[in-house]
Amino acid sequence: MSNKLINGKEIGAQIRLTIQKEVKELVDQGITPGLAVILVGDDAASHTYVANKEKACAQLGIYSELIRLPKETTEVELLAHIAKLNTDAKIDGILVQLPLPKHIDEQHVIESISPHKDVDGFHPVSVGKMLLGQPTFLPCTPHGVMKLLQYSNVEIAGKHAVVVGRSHIVGVPMGQLLLQQDATVTYCHSKTPDLAAMTTQADILVVAVGRAKMIKAEHIKEGAVVIDVGMNRDENGKLCGDVDFDDVFEKVAAITPVPGGVGPMTITMLLVNTLQSAKAKVKLA
Numbered sequence: 001m002s003n004k005l006i007n008g009k010e011i012g013a014q015i016r017l018t019i020q021k022e023v024k025e026l027v028d029q030g031i032t033p034g035l036a037v038i039l040v041g042d043d044a045a046s047h048t049y050v051a052n053k054e055k056a057c058a059q060l061g062i063y064s065e066l067i068r069l070p071k072e073t074t075e076v077e078l079l080a081h082i083a084k085l086n087t088d089a090k091i092d093g094i095l096v097q098l099p100l101p102k103h104i105d106e107q108h109v110i111e112s113i114s115p116h117k118d119v120d121g122f123h124p125v126s127v128g129k130m131l132l133g134q135p136t137f138l139p140c141t142p143h144g145v146m147k148l149l150q151y152s153n154v155e156i157a158g159k160h161a162v163v164v165g166r167s168h169i170v171g172v173p174m175g176q177l178l179l180q181q182d183a184t185v186t187y188c189h190s191k192t193p194d195l196a197a198m199t200t201q202a203d204i205l206v207v208a209v210g211r212a213k214m215i216k217a218e219h220i221k222e223g224a225v226v227i228d229v230g231m232n233r234d235e236n237g238k239l240c241g242d243v244d245f246d247d248v249f250e251k252v253a254a255i256t257p258v259p260g261g262v263g264p265m266t267i268t269m270l271l272v273n274t275l276q277s278a279k280a281k282v283k284l285a
């Protein structure tokens with residue numbers, strides 16, 4: 001494999017070994033970290049991600065509970081499940097798989113999760129603490145990207161990082177975490193008039209927009225590090241990122257592939273957060 005590739009599977013596996021060891025230490029003290037995942041509806045991709053989360057928990061010795069609910073589930077019914085999990089001593093982390101069916105208010109659901117069990121890092125309390133640089137649950141995908149950069153020895157301080165995309169889940173926290181590591185950060189989005197003029201200034205380019213292969217060689221500065229958060233299907237139904245991998249490859253210093261880049265790190269960081277939550281419970285007791 002080319003040394004230009006930032007391999008999320010390998011880096012994730014290294015981190016998972018550490019988690020496994022720490023989980024065992026907790027279990028030896030009589031505490032088993034527990035994660036509850038709620039899946040509403042029948043989105044095929046969500047089913048895959050949730051199955052992968054369950055498998056990863058089982059491999060690392062984390063207790064997991066999957067609550068599958070039909071797509072007709074009302075918001076009130078969903079909130080009742082969350083209320084129970086909020087006070088369930090076996091559960092350290094609660095994750096509601098997104099996206100939710102349209103009739104359910106996502107933000108309302110996120111805000112109903114106890115901040116102590118918010119292993120997704122989406123609750124306003126977690127977001128506020130993250131912005132202030134205080135210890136909290138960091139959102140899994142941006143946190144995973146930071147780990148990829150760290151494990152790949154990519155220097156961040158003093159570099160120009162350009163984030164394309166401004167979702168609350170990825171783009172916005174991504175820029176903040178890079179800023180906290182002393183990058184100069186530029187956000188780009190659908191209203192940015194000349195995208196290439198911005199992205200060609202990036203030493204580190206993070207793309208999280210959900211549009212297959214939209215970033216081409218013309219958007220890249222020679223020697224840039226490119227992180228592709230996209231997860232799309234191309235015209236042949238093959239999984240691909242937001243970056244046209246083949247088009248940019250010659251120009252970049254390093255790049256994450258899709259699959260095998262950021263995706264596996266999202267699940268790894270969920271396990272990190274679940275462990276962190278279980279450890280915090282021990283400290284409180």
Ligand SMILES: Nc1nc2c(c(=O)[nH]1)N[C@@H](CN(C=O)c1ccc(C(=O)N[C@@H](CCC(=O)O)C(=O)O)cc1)CN2
Nearest residue numbers: 049095096097098099120140259260261263264266267
């Ligand atoms: N509550 C949440 N919902 C969603 C999140 C999230 O962080 N919290 N993120 C995404 C989906 N996601 C995790 O839930 C996720 C996406 C992709 C992968 C992954 O490992 N992808 C593989 C390819 C998998 C495949 O073959 O389809 C890869 O990139 O190698 C993991 C997790 C939206 N919802």
